Amino acid sequence: MVTRPPADDAPRTASSTVRATLADVARLAGVSAKTVSRVVTDTDTVAPATRARVEAAVAELRFRPNFLARDLRHGAVSKTVGFVMGDITNPFYFELGAGMERELHRVGLTMVLTATEDDPAAEERVVGSLLAQRVRALVVVPIAGDQAYLEHERSLGTPIVCVDRPPTGLHVDTVLLQNRAGAAAAVDALTAIGHRRIAYVGSPGDLYTNRERLAGYREALARVGVHDTAHWERTDGDGRDFEAAIHDVLHQADAPTAVLTGNNRASAALLRAVGTDRSDLAYVGFDDFDLADVLGFSVVAYDMREFGRLAAQCVLDRLDQPDAPTRAIEVPVHLVPRGSGERPPA
């Protein structure tokens, strides 16, 4: 296989415990490092015989190019895109990440995953760690009160995309859900069949998505002349303990005939609180969830994969055209009637 004998000082062999480098391969193949580089990266043309020798050496030494070194050369950045999720326990973000990963993979980019655990103080640290790794781009679910600290990085040309929640103090591409319109559509459907006493159970009001959904809920009720909705709104939970809020709102004097749950966790809590066969109560949930179809749970749904795909597309477009105007993309949502939301008031 190897026509020329390896140089006597070749320090690394197939059984070496040290990782082989370009130079090792070059030595074994009897060529220069640059030629090995040419073969490995498949640039330039290399004589077939030389190529064969190099390839044999690569195989023998199990050479694997070091991307770190490659990327370091001439300020290039890595092939990875950083994704900073919020609460890592929410399947929502993983599906979003899955959609992104799939899209990025198509163009040879990989995804680094980190989470802020929805701790505002953690955001800058986590993001900083990704930037130190020189990620090619950054996709962030903002949780800190301010993202101005990213402005410098953006001006350096790193594509930054905010998803699910808009950033503060930073002007970048965003991909958000049609929160307001979706919630309004759900309530419109309920009022159309006669409901007026409609409750809303969602996350604390300072979270963007919840604020928007609540606004949509109020808008739709205002359209049918219901303006005083405060005592039907429950957004004071800690974001998890929705069951108490649901129990509370359903057992008040002027009990609602319908409920809009502001997210998938609230929907699950509703089912836990009232069971799966409450035919006297209408309900619609924001976010689709597994088995909602089996349970006849009407929801405001959207394509999570599409959400991720759009975020990835933003990244790719920005890499392509760094100076294009920033975009604010809305992921469409639609009402999926499955029974629970089409019941008229008793």
Next chain:
Amino acid sequence: MVTRPPADDAPRTASSTVRATLADVARLAGVSAKTVSRVVTDTDTVAPATRARVEAAVAELRFRPNFLARDLRHGAVSKTVGFVMGDITNPFYFELGAGMERELHRVGLTMVLTATEDDPAAEERVVGSLLAQRVRALVVVPIAGDQAYLEHERSLGTPIVCVDRPPTGLHVDTVLLQNRAGAAAAVDALTAIGHRRIAYVGSPGDLYTNRERLAGYREALARVGVHDTAHWERTDGDGRDFEAAIHDVLHQADAPTAVLTGNNRASAALLRAVGTDRSDLAYVGFDDFDLADVLGFSVVAYDMREFGRLAAQCVLDRLDQPDAPTRAIEVPVHLVPRGSGERPPA
């Protein structure tokens, strides 16, 4: 702030569009690069005044150390651990990843996420890309028929951990579920209350987890004298279309009185096929799933976070003691009775 004027040839300033390097900071602070390095990495001692000057320069230039370069220095490897999932659409892997991420984060490691989409041919390519990035360790859900290609990397000292499925042709740490015991426990519980005609619906038999679960099912039935179980087994779907298999097995002449579903997808399919109120059929599912409690679905459950934590721990232990004997960790599973699995045969 800066006591000494910056050298006249300082090419980079705060508003520069070029990323500042150690040298830039050194120039601005009027010290050597090494001193900046000392301050940034907080090694060695630096005079307070010098430190202050350097820190001011770091802030002004918004210097961010380049981990790629740092890691390149003397063969060091990155701070990232690669996780190669199987089917990215399965929430199972994401929960596993979440558990790992949390644990790794505690020691300053980040996680790179990639998926094989359960395509055997993709595994080596995906893994190779991670190794080219010089990940510190590798956690893989094996899908290819053979993992011997990883032996060289393992011998180079990269910790490799296989999760959910064992590797072939490679001796490394593994973290697996108690598949066989879990399935057997579920069937034992069913036979104890009188069931004998028990069906099994799972993935194609060549997948390790399914093979084990099927074996546990057979063992438990053999214990009560039922040996001919073939016509109650359905493992010929494509891994997704379980509904047809369920419909088929329930409508055969000698219909089963109970069903064991081999994974979360099969459980969902069962609910879709028979509805949520089949009180004449007993069923237990392998894998817990969201709302199973509300639906009264008895399952063989395990702590997904713990699974991820154990995998991460394997990585950390191996980094710590590269030559310790390999371990085969089993994640305990337990039967969670919720009603559907405790119904005696009609």
Next chain:
DNA sequence: CTGTTAGCGCATTCAA
């Protein structure tokens, strides 16, 4: 078609 030189950004010698 192939080799030489230089340098990416940083940290590890070793000196001062």
Next chain:
DNA sequence: TTGAATGCGCTAACAG
């Protein structure tokens, strides 16, 4: 306490 030289593995620029 600080600095100068050197090299990690790779590739761009320029020979030959």
